Amino acid sequence: MKAVIIGAGLGGLLAGAKLTKAGYDVEIFERLPFIGGRFTNLPYKGFKLSTGALHMIPHGSRGPLAQMLKEVGADVTIIDSQPMAVILKENNEIISFHDFRNELTLTKQVKLGTVLAYSLKFKPKSDISFRDWVLKYFDDEFLFKLADSFCGWALSLTAKDVPAREMLEIIDNMYLYKGSGVPIGGCGAVTDALSQIIRSNGGRIYSQSCVEGISIENELAKGVIVNGKTIGADIVISDIGHFGTSKLYECKDKEYLDKISNVKPSKGIKICLSSDEPL
Numbered sequence: 001m002k003a004v005i006i007g008a009g010l011g012g013l014l015a016g017a018k019l020t021k022a023g024y025d026v027e028i029f030e031r032l033p034f035i036g037g038r039f040t041n042l043p044y045k046g047f048k049l050s051t052g053a054l055h056m057i058p059h060g061s062r063g064p065l066a067q068m069l070k071e072v073g074a075d076v077t078i079i080d081s082q083p084m085a086v087i088l089k090e091n092n093e094i095i096s097f098h099d100f101r102n103e104l105t106l107t108k109q110v111k112l113g114t115v116l117a118y119s120l121k122f123k124p125k126s127d128i129s130f131r132d133w134v135l136k137y138f139d140d141e142f143l144f145k146l147a148d149s150f151c152g153w154a155l156s157l158t159a160k161d162v163p164a165r166e167m168l169e170i171i172d173n174m175y176l177y178k179g180s181g182v183p184i185g186g187c188g189a190v191t192d193a194l195s196q197i198i199r200s201n202g203g204r205i206y207s208q209s210c211v212e213g214i215s216i217e218n219e220l221a222k223g224v225i226v227n228g229k230t231i232g233a234d235i236v237i238s239d240i241g242h243f244g245t246s247k248l249y250e251c252k253d254k255e256y257l258d259k260i261s262n263v264k265p266s267k268g269i270k271i272c273l274s275s276d277e278p279l
């Protein structure tokens with residue numbers, strides 16, 4: 001069976017590694033001159049700058065991403081970070097994220113524990129935002145700010161933009177797997193390990209190869225078009241998101257197109273600091 005993958009980001013490479021290991025003939029097409037998308041390092045003045053991700057593996061060495069890397073045999077060492085984040089208080093005091101409860105009265109601590117235990121078991125089915133969910137149970141300025149900065153840190157969105165059920169999934173995973181980890185060698189080490197697995201299992205990764213279209217037959221994806229040439233496949237996987245993918249074929253599903261046009265992209269500015277000496 002042949003699979004073609006559009007985009008060699010973390011998602012495309014993970015899918016490629018899994019498929020080559022399962023015996024698929026895999027070809028990955030990447031439009032940029034480098035592979036890894038938003039999850040690799042580029043050299044800059046002797047330092048390695050990440051193209052996006054902050055070199056953090058969500059939920060550390062036991063989390064879902066670490067488990068997937070292990071499953072495909074990626075040779076990556078993940079160091080769990082402690083603390084996973086800190087909070088800068090208005091009086092400039094810095095506390096560990098894990099100690100945020102100490103900022104609440106005892107009554108609020110008990111209420112938070114009860115509400116969380118209930119909501120993690122019975123996650124809201126509605127689209128209620130994380131902000132409104134916090135508002136529903138608590139009248140506490142500190143918790144509002146914490147909810148906002150947590151969403152900003154984790155997703156580059158505000159608590160108003162994120163459905164409560166998604167944030168509760170993340171909190172659930174934090175209890176289950178704990179905080180983030182850092183891969184030795186940064187994000188680049190992860191994507192390098194994946195591309196090595198793909199290549200050693202016979203897969204091919206082409207950089208500077210932009211997919212111009214998806215070829216459709218009888219409403220099924222049957223291949224991709226690169227440099228005007230159709231490359232046929234049994235499976236077509238897209239790693240470029242709903243919006244980018246919908247531009248590669250004539251999508252007639254208006255409801256789907258309306259839905260994806262309303263998705264709010266996350267926005268953030270990342271500042272990278274480098275030091276010649278250990279900090």
Ligand SMILES: Cc1cc2nc3c(=O)[nH]c(=O)nc-3n(C[C@H](O)[C@H](O)[C@H](O)COP(=O)(O)OP(=O)(O)OC[C@H]3O[C@@H](n4cnc5c(N)ncnc54)[C@H](O)[C@@H]3O)c2cc1C
Pocket residue numbers: 006007008009010011012029030031032035036037038039052053054055056057058209210211212239240244268269270
């Ligand atoms: C500032 C920032 C910090 C982040 N921090 C973290 C973090 O610490 N930890 C973490 O886990 N995640 C982090 N993330 C998120 C993480 O970077 C992304 O979730 C992940 O890299 C997305 O991978 P992907 O494969 O889905 O998409 P992408 O990395 O976007 O890969 C898609 C690839 O497809 C290619 N492509 C697009 N169109 C075409 C086409 N037509 N033909 C061929 N190729 C095409 C693109 O060039 C790209 O290489 C961060 C993101 C940002 C922006």
